Amino acid sequence: MNTIKRNHISVLSIAVSAILAPSVYAATASPSIEKIAVSGVRQAFRGDVPLSEQPQSIEFISAEKLNDAGVTTLADMFDLTPSISEQNDFGGLWESFAIRGLVGDESIPSGFLINGFSSGRSFSGTRDTSNIDYVEVMKGPGSALYGRSEPGGTINIITKKPQFEEQGSLKVSAGSWQSYRGEGDYTNAISDQLAFRINGAIEESESFRDYHEDKKTVITPSILWLISDTTKLNYELEYVDQSVTFDRGIVAVGGKIDALPIETFLGEPSDKPTEVDAISHQLTFEHQIGQWSLLNGFSYSDSKFISESSDAELAPSRQVYFTDGETLSRQHNQRDFQTKNISARIELSGSISAAGFTHHLLIGGDASKFDFDKLWYRYRPTLEDTRYAINMYNPVYGQTAPEGSLLYNSTEIQHSYGLYIQDQIDITEQWKMQVGGRYDWFDQQIDNHINQSQSKSDQSTFSPRVGLVYAYSDDIQYYTSYSEGFRPNSGYDINGDAFEPESTSSFEAGIKFSTDAVSGSFTVFSAEKSNMLTTDLQAGVSTALGEVTSEGIEFDLHGDITDHTSFDFAYTYTDAKTANDTVNTDWWVKLPKGSPLLNIPKHSANARLKRELNDLNATIGVAVQYEGERLGETIDPTYYLPSYTLVNLFANYHVNDDVSIQLNINNVLDKEYYANSYSAIWTQPGEPVNYKLSLKYSF
Template sequence: MTPVVRTCRLSLLAISIASACFAHAEDVSSIERIEVNKQRQAYRGEFSYLQSPEAVTEFNSELIAQAGITGLTQVLDMSASVSRQNSLGGLWDSFAIRGFFGDENVPSGYLVNGFNAGRGFSGPRDVSGIESIEVLKGPKAALFGRGEPGGSINIITKKPTFASSTQLSVTAGSRQHQRLEADINTTFSNDTAARLIGFYQTEDSFRETIETQKHGISAAFQFDQSANSTWTYDLEYAEQEIPFDRGIIAPNGNFDFLPIERFLGEPSDGPTTTSVHGHQLQWLYEINETWQLSSAVAFRQTELDSLSSDADVSPKRQKFYFDGQTLTRQHRQRAYDTEQYVVRFELAGDFQTTGLKHSLLAGIDYDRFDFDRDYRVARAPNLSTQPSDAQLYAINIFNPVYGQYTAGEMTPAIIRQQNQWATGVYIQDQIAVTDALQVRIGGRFDDLKQTIDDKVRKLKVDQAESHFSPQFGVLYQLSDAWSLYSSYAEGYRLNFGTDYQGGTFAPNQSESLEVGSKLSLADNRLEVTLSYFDSEQTNIIVADLNNPGYHAAIGEASSRGLELDIAGQLPADITLKFSYAYLDAQVEKDAVDTGLYVSIKKGDDLLNIPENSASLQLTQAYQIAGRDASAGLGFQYVDERLGQRGSDFYLPSYVTFNLFAQYEINNNWSVSAKVHNLFDKTHFTNSYTQMWVQPGEPRKVLLSTSYQF
């Protein structure tokens, strides 16, 4: 089915749902039931803040809306434990947690309502339809399955409530920013409710010739079959048009070499288009007061189609290295398609034996992921052949003339069908040994299979692996407001691709130790978490020294550090969200960078990981003329970071400030204003090489109005 046809069908579905909502609004207006059902999260269990031996940071929809943020990456900037990584020219969300990230050639993984949902190519995630975003720190693969040792991101979507309401929001701002968002909630009967959320956004960029456009729909239905049985269904659909943009060049660390507005690609390539549609169906059954059974199925499909022109980083081809003005470019085409199927059953509950209370969590899941990849590239000839600027597909960086030359014919670099199957069984038992002491034990057994059909090398490969990942934890509650904890867990996931002999790579493995302290202050309105962690990761994909052009799973890295998170209510109606992290993330084994083929030495810093970072959001609520109002301040500090492996090229540190305010005109109308990067600070968020440096956005002003009825 083409994206256009799918868009039309989903648009008709949305119109039908909206019409039904309005049609039923009057019929159910007499329903007095107003209820927000908290969705039970899979793999998590039910534990209070002080009783969970792990660090978790949560950003709710209210905080996200106050800050005027519309993208997942921008929300994660508010967690000092999360660092931006290579987003492939802005095509997806890419981040590291506690210094670790996965395969940099694919988007970072994340969970949606407990489902693996970040593996496809759906473009940067919009926050529309999101109730909260959780940063689950530490390795979660011992329960979730595949994952990184630094942690996981879990997105919780908005669910229906049994109270009809509609909210329309309009936002306009700098650089032709325009956004329309609608949130419609309705009840069909005493036991059935629906919620439809849609958005449309367009804007110009501070980058020359760049424009973006995105729209999407999320729908949720809830059916309370009985007092003990609840069904929920979630629909996700989005399409985006995102120009591929590698940023600027900063030779020898000269970040003033080019204006941050300078675009070095080719506008005629057009935008990269991404699309996603997904479905989740969950059933929760309360067996009794202490036991719950949940089951779920999910399907998600994504597509990415892209043409791009960007700087060639090879010294053999890059003319800029010799004349300082002529940039050799490569022309690339990507056509990526993914499908994912997930099935999960989970049993959770409490019981007592031999005087000990057990909180048990046990389940089984099945995950299939299909990745169809077609990647083609046209590269310039070596400079030793004295090629012309036309053959180099070159552009003058000081006086760019777009469309001056035509790229050469693209040849297939990767045409590959990859399929992964994973069946897992997991269990976790948290035992209350005494009123103060709790012990957590658990683990996961995975049976994994992978097939690779490499059509360029005419190679077919099968891989099968089985592995057990344990986890352990201890928590001691010193008082009603203070607990200490320690935890250990291991992680495990398959690596994509093959080595020079056509064999599969050894799986990526990790382990992590964490100790921490939790405080609940001000009558449980303020939570303080201090943690120390020490993690290691092995079998990272690096270049094969003995076989140039191929890779091997021999890389090793470590990350250790301290984190402080403070969140909650202060006196004078002030809401606080503070995050600080110190990270020492480094290479543990000599290797070669897979993209640049430069030497990496033991002790080198990991790419784009700051040693120190911090974030603060302060909001005060008050009243003006008897109406609710609020105002707030935010800032983010990011330390200098390694910007190119095997070099002394570092991105400079930066501090940015934000302001935001909101005023309720009456019971229906409200207005708000946000200023991002208040002092117009020039900064650089991430890079892969000196030739691909991403500048941060200059000052941006947004004005919004919202009407609710």
């Protein structure tokens, strides 16, 4: 064991030394590296105000950074920023995350934006990175503009757009656990006014987890039409076909998180894999009217999610493991979820002079319709019923699942309408004030087909937003902002009543700076929300947790150590907790005010060093991620996931201008860690040391 550790440290020392060593290479031209710019397609909610003058902290994650890290899914991207905390991902089938400690409904995928359109709520599998140009982590108040966002912030994915010059790439990868991936991207002009792009990926892999397989196909064609010098039309389609094993992870036996080997699979290998079939369309129309811009958009998505799984039973009154310490009682679940989401948006932005000030105006409206059909059969064992139980230490598979009973058969329809306006006023060259707000109308109808009941709710609310920016110099800006918002909750409680929407408020203040050598920001934030949902482990349904708060600080720094060496560092402190006393009436467990929130670390940090070795036509780098301890179960304040530090290495060698080879070694110190948890019985272990080797041809 000591020899293995010394070897790991030796590899790491060599990598760090190479990165930090003084430059001794001749100044030769860097090899040609693919860099495809976006063809000037305007993003929603921006107006004509530069991001540096916005009273908001925004973190950019480029395609280059994603590629360096070997990231292929949005969930993998969460590890690149300490502001995002990974949450329970429903057996590895969707993205669930918290920004600044606050998360939405954990029973459905977390919401995010794709080119400014609301996404994520659909059951579209794990988001692939093959068509991502860059990602914006827009922190802090946003509901007053975007609608439906969390007070901690939201993620906006910007996809690759068609170009009028021929460019493309083909990439193949192979890695640990028989992981194979092919990826392609091609764009070209059809005419002087018409360009197209198509990209996508095909992937097959197993896992360090026993009996785990994943297959995915993603295809994303798009077309851009320059109708005139002032008018553009852009269309994108995305198709996803994914088949993946449903996996709830391991059991922390007696609270001992490493009691079972991390590869132990406690489901049933004969269960059919979860099948995801999703398609989405986006159409945007942009027209320039003098100094004003008109932006229209339409989005439609359709997803199907069919799943079969054998999950460890959570309730102690039904779980044999709590009696004998080795026999795990299991549920059997069959799910059929289908969603349709239609949205439209219109936005006008520009500047006017009035009352001696310049006003940067942003005026818009949007509407959406979300349909969710939910069919779910579940078998739950009693303490005496061990027909479908399994020995955790010596699992023997092959039991026939007992017939389940109907748990959900419902249709939910949500209609949302919103109007928003924002005015950023140039008071002086240094002082900028932002005021605005959003008015939302929301109605929800849930038909319970089991008992033929119907639940309806509707609400309207105004969400104000105010901010202030002081430009101390061209390099330093101070800012502060405050916003209120709301987010409708999906589903109904154990009594069949629709949940009240979440209401939120958020405040932040900070400094942004940028010089020739370094750039970065420092932010202090505070947010609160009510009617946050969590899961009742006894009943197996969602329940309202009440009010929660999150306070903390963020610091990030980026720059160049030498002409050939760059660095990134980011740190986040988050104190997320309940704001009132609550009692879980099924467990009769009191959750006192100040109880920590699930899967949220107080301390998290990332650091990265990257060095260009020009004489060798190569790039090498090291990335370090730290995640503090996190609460692992809502009703058990003693169960924590331990903190961990991961070290990842990457290297890229350019054979010539067109061909490159990349090697990624993740968790090089082979640290045993646990990524997220739903309870001590559903805990997800992280990946041990693994590698990926890629060959890329660019043209």
